[in-house]
Amino acid sequence: DQQVKQNSPSLSVQEGRISILNCDYTNSMFDYFLWYKKYPAEGPTFLISISSIKDKNEDGRFTVFLNKSAKHLSLHIVPSQPGDSAVYFCAAGGVKAAGNKLTFGGGTRVLVKP
Amino acid sequence: KAGVTQTPRYLIKTRGQQVTLSCSPISGHRSVSWYQQTPGQGLQFLFEYFSETQRNKGNFPGRFSGRQFSNSRSEMNVSTLELGDSALYLCASSLDRGEETQYFGPGTRLLVL
Numbered sequence: 001d002q003q004v005k006q007n008s009p010s011l012s013v014q015e016g017r018i019s020i021l022n023c024d025y026t027n028s029m030f031d032y033f034l035w036y037k038k039y040p041a042e043g044p045t046f047l048i049s050i051s052s053i054k055d056k057n058e059d060g061r062f063t064v065f066l067n068k069s070a071k072h073l074s075l076h077i078v079p080s081q082p083g084d085s086a087v088y089f090c091a092a093g094g095v096k097a098a099g100n101k102l103t104f105g106g107g108t109r110v111l112v113k114p
Numbered sequence: 115k116a117g118v119t120q121t122p123r124y125l126i127k128t129r130g131q132q133v134t135l136s137c138s139p140i141s142g143h144r145s146v147s148w149y150q151q152t153p154g155q156g157l158q159f160l161f162e163y164f165s166e167t168q169r170n171k172g173n174f175p176g177r178f179s180g181r182q183f184s185n186s187r188s189e190m191n192v193s194t195l196e197l198g199d200s201a202l203y204l205c206a207s208s209l210d211r212g213e214e215t216q217y218f219g220p221g222t223r224l225l226v227l
Contacts (some may be wrong), residue, residue, distance in 0.1 A: 032214045043204050043218035099170040103158035
């Protein structure tokens, strides 16, 4: 039962343009959502999060949008830079019975071309 | 402030052996969670520790266990290793339970031969 899904395994974008990564979830009990960036052989790096009571959160080049009715969130990166090339994971948490457990999507590999 | 540290970074074991991995959380963080990353299953939650007690456990066999010490450092142990246990094991720490953001260490890459 995959509660968090990232349907696009990869994304290629030109430097300077917008990268849009999508994530869908099925469990309406999730209380918050996070995006992580991961390079090979390293741990995930926290990028940005959003609470389920909000529909948008912005931090520098990163903006996360949450559509609760559609159970969908997206991460916008503007402008995209070559250093953004990595695998991006969305994660969901906050289900009371699950404590600090995060449920991850399968990841989207982003390639930013110079 | 130093980040989450994990030791060792790389490990090679043979089937049937056991292994212990260590995690030191960010100073002041009291909650430690462990995750397994494999190409086939992605990132999966193993367990969470807080105040030296396991608070939550993922869907893994009993061969996977862990503990947390009074200084919040944590270890996880895998006994009777199987080939399928080859993975990147990640530790994440957060300030408290219910804290939204978890910060990950670099991981321990385990190869079981």
